[in-house]
Every structure is written in C-alpha cells, then in structure tokens.
Amino acid sequence: MSSTRHMSALPRNRREAIAEALARLAPRLPGFEAEAALERALSSPGLRGAIPETAAWLALVAYARHVFTEYDSLLDDGYDRDSARHFVLDDLNAVLSEWGCRRTVSDDPEAEEEAAP
Numbered sequence: 001m002s003s004t005r006h007m008s009a010l011p012r013n014r015r016e017a018i019a020e021a022l023a024r025l026a027p028r029l030p031g032f033e034a035e036a037a038l039e040r041a042l043s044s045p046g047l048r049g050a051i052p053e054t055a056a057w058l059a060l061v062a063y064a065r066h067v068f069t070e071y072d073s074l075l076d077d078g079y080d081r082d083s084a085r086h087f088v089l090d091d092l093n094a095v096l097s098e099w100g101c102r103r104t105v106s107d108d109p110e111a112e113e114e115a116a117p
Contacts, residue, residue, distance in 0.1 A: 001033055009083075009087045014042070014052065015031050015038065015042060017052035018041045018042065018052045018055055018056050018059075019034070019038055020052070021052045021053045021055070021056035021057075022034055022037055022038060022041075022056045022059075022060060023055075025053070025056055025057055025060060025101055025103070026099035026100055026101050027045060027095070027099075027100040028098065028099050028100035029060075029099040029100070033063070034097070036063055036067075037059045037060045037063040038056075038059070040059040040063050040066070041055040041056055041058070041059035044059065044062075047059060055087055057103070059103055060096070060099075060101075061092070061096070064092055064096060064099075065085070065088060066097045067094045068091065068092070068093070069088035069091045069092050070087070070088055070091070071084050071085070071092075072102060074087055074088070085107075089105060089106075089107060092105055093105055
C-alpha cells in the first residue's frame with residue numbers, strides 16, 4: 001500500500017475519527033443515535049483529551065444510559081449514581097448488544113478498565 005493511499009484512509013479530523021470508532025464499536029447503531037453519541041463525545045469537556053476509541057465508547061455508554069434506561073428517573077428518586085447505574089446495568093447492556101457492541105458495561109470498575117479498547 002502506498003503511503004499516499006494509506007494517508008487518505010485515515011480520518012481527517014477528530015469528528016471523523018470518533019465517528020469511525022462508533023461505527024466499529026456499534027455497527028448496528030442507527031444514524032440518529034450515532035449522531036447524538038458523536039455530539040456528546042465532541043461536546044464533553046471530559047472527553048476532549050481522550051483517544052477517539054475511548055471518547056466514542058464513553059459517549060455511547062452515557063448516551064444509552066441516559067436515553068434508553070431509567071437512570072435519570074432513579075437519580076430523581078434519590079438513588080446515588082452507583083446504585084442507579086447498578087439498577088440499569090442489564091437494560092444498558094441490552095441496548096448496547098442491540099447496536100452490535102461486543103463490549104459490555106460491568107458493575108466492577110476494575111473489570112471495565114481491563115476490557116477497555
């Protein structure tokens with residue numbers, strides 16, 4: 001492969017790099033959901049310095065947790081963050097699985113770190 005052809009295959013900017021990472025992580029993610037997760041990754045101050053794969057994964061998980069589970073309702077009902085995350089874990093992983101994710105979210109932060117890309 002020539003270096004010119006190889007260079008043209010690389011993402012040209014952070015948006016493209018994160019979009020490509022989302023497509024790899026969740027190949028069945030609908031377009032609207034992909035755009036919402038991408039915007040979350042790009043707008044989150046905490047994800048600015050993250051590599052695209054990490055930013056994509058964390059934004060995807062946060063988006064799914066807030067939009068497709070009862071997480072926010074549990075917080076509103078007074079549950080702490082860790083408890084609310086525990087109670088929505090199965091629903092969250094089911095959504096990620098529907099989107100074709102091979103990774104899952106765990107209750108164990110150390111197991112989550114080991115499974116990181």
